[in-house]
Amino acid sequence: MRDWRELRGYFRALADVRRLRIVAELTHTPEISVKDLCGRLRASQPLISWHLRVLVRSGLVQTRRQGRQVFCALNRPAFRAYADRLASMLDESVLDETAPLRDESSVMLPQHPPLGA
Secondary structure, eight states, X not given: OHHHHHHHHHHXXXXXXXXXXXXXXXXXOSOEEHHHHHHHHTOOHHHHHHHHHHHHHTTSEEEEEETTEEEEEEOHHHHHHHHHHXXXXXXXXXXXXXXXXXXXXXXXXXXXXXXXX
């Protein structure tokens, strides 16, 4: 169950277009300053820092401080680990086939009298 939660956090971190653009930008360089990243993405420093915080908390990006500047880099092993974990979970068929899945059609909706009745 813990694996599912971690994978959910991974996908939530990547579920924003701006964060995907940050990841794409980080794939082209081993390390970049937040200031330079802001310039490349044409976004403010507070906005980029907020998105970087989400990526750092998920373990996908690493940061280091040098004086007043912050540098960030993609955590490539974390991406590989998440991909491997997802692949193994899908291969092992972790989903219990006997457990009923929630079907939206099985949800009871309130019955309304026909119009004009």
